[in-house]
Amino acid sequence: MQRRIAGGLLVLALAAGPAAAELDLTGAWGQKMHEDRLDRGGGPDIGDFTGLPINEAALLRAQTWDANKWSVPEHQCAPHPADYGPHGPAHIRIWTTTDPNSFKVVAYHIMLGWMNPVRTIWLDGRPHPSPNAPHTWEGFSTGVWDGDTLVVKTTHLKEGWIRRNGIPRSANGTLTEFLIRHDNVLTWVSAVEDPVYLTEPYVRSWNWVLAPGLWINPYTCAARVEVERPQGFVAHWLPPGMNPMLKEFSDKTGFPTQVTNGGAAQLYPEYQLELKKLLPAQLPQWGEPPNPF
């Protein structure tokens, strides 16, 4: 009899738990900044659009972008959009909402350190909302487990950026992400698609390490007038090429604009052969590694 009860309890315990392949993603995670550190820390150079699958519309937006934008009160406290946010800096905290009866995970919530945006990823099968629903920094996300990988689809994104030097991503863009946990390492793969500004999906990945006790401070940004300007001031440069800083990256690296302007071809290994033809024989030595070729 006791053996039967124990067996029954075991069956119940198994039935109440998550599906076999689902992993627990909750906890505090410290971001590994071992890739693209310059880009993710201080930020990219103005005029560095290398490695991006962008079209001419995106290029013009970026060429006329002005960093003064961030001094305008209505822009000062903008968080990174969902597709850029994990690029960092972004320690994260993940928690769940569970069904009070079944204890199944209804949603994952991910808070990023920078500006504290909170993403919600619904796992309860609900549909994405109407096109008239608000487009937000975090968008509307739904997730399903594919084996031990959480696959997340996001729509309803507010217009944002994929590089912090003016490369835009439109509100028509969508996001597909893969959250993969290997022991205490969380790998987050992100693919952005945008019919307006990208010619191919833009794929990135980042890593975090489980960090119990890691505390994310509140990020209370307060927008203030920092420079007295007329109402409605919008920072931008006029085309073509009015921004004198656009050439700095090219001058520093020796890359011709044909290279600094990016394009989908640069995503593929064979582009290295093309690059060899485009680069000058002697690249400037500006604290950069020597010409790898």
Next chain:
Amino acid sequence: MSCNTKPASAVGLRHLAAMVMLSVAMIGMPAHAQKARAAKNAKTSQPAEFAGELDVMHVKGNVYLIGAAGGGAHAVFQIGPDGVVVVDTQTPATSAKLIEAIRKVTPEPIRIILNTSFLPDHAGGNLPVTKVGKFIGDRGEIDVASIKGHEGVLNRMSGVIGTATSPEQAWPTDVYFTGTMDLHMNGEPVILIHYPAAATDGDSVVFFRGSDVIVAGEIFTPDSYPVIKPEERGGSLQGTIDALNRIIDLAVPVMNAQGGTLVVPAYGPIADEYSVVIYRDMLTIVRDRIADLIKRGMTLEQVKAARPTLDYDGIYGTAPRGWTTDQFVEAVYRELRATTDKSSPDAATASP
């Protein structure tokens, strides 16, 4: 003596006197009343009823959205114990479903209709919606809803300005000609704010101050470049930018440019302050680019060839309602050409 035998001069004098009397009487009447006579028998063609389902969603607080459909723009309604306030009425094609949608949310009667502009996609459903309403005024409850808006809406709908006319019962007859009109309904202030020469010459933004929702009307069309037809509507690009700046002033995010005040556009997704900023930025940038090209002495064709909207056309240039990028650039060119000082071409950098 028959009339035929009367001296022609006598008939003429009598007729002239009658005409003078009639003219004096007509001059004494408000222009709208004169137009009302003309419009009294105006028959409106009955459009095919919208066959689809309306997209109804809760916006915030007391406020709900009825998504653009059947040729009409977004409509909004506010509910509460005082009754229903409807902001814009779409078109007759959706009226029955619009009323039905409101009935599903609340049994309270429709008391007030507010028009953000005279445009048929905003005010086209006034007549069927007011007919099911019940306004309470100084005559007690009457069997129509009160229609309110800026005086410019009345002028356009009655045909006092322009050539369009609509049935008299569809006109907003409680209008304001100053900067604002204040109401209080369902426990919150409801403020109509007029912005001159924005999308039209009679635009109102409706601010539900307690619910923290702004209905922007045609001033904010985030799926398209704004339609600028000063001859037909009285609007302008600069007026639209000025109005958007004022909406940005009114809106307050909750934290870090997220959430807070919600802004309902004429079409497209509900916005927060930052989404209005994105649209305002685009219009300001395009304005500055075209102004710069004019300063350089370019003709309209040269400006078009320079493609000053290239980086925004994928978002705003799809012409969902037929307003093309070319039409937009032409309208901006004409407006700016009248105001841009071409004597001092300079390498301007950022917008003033």
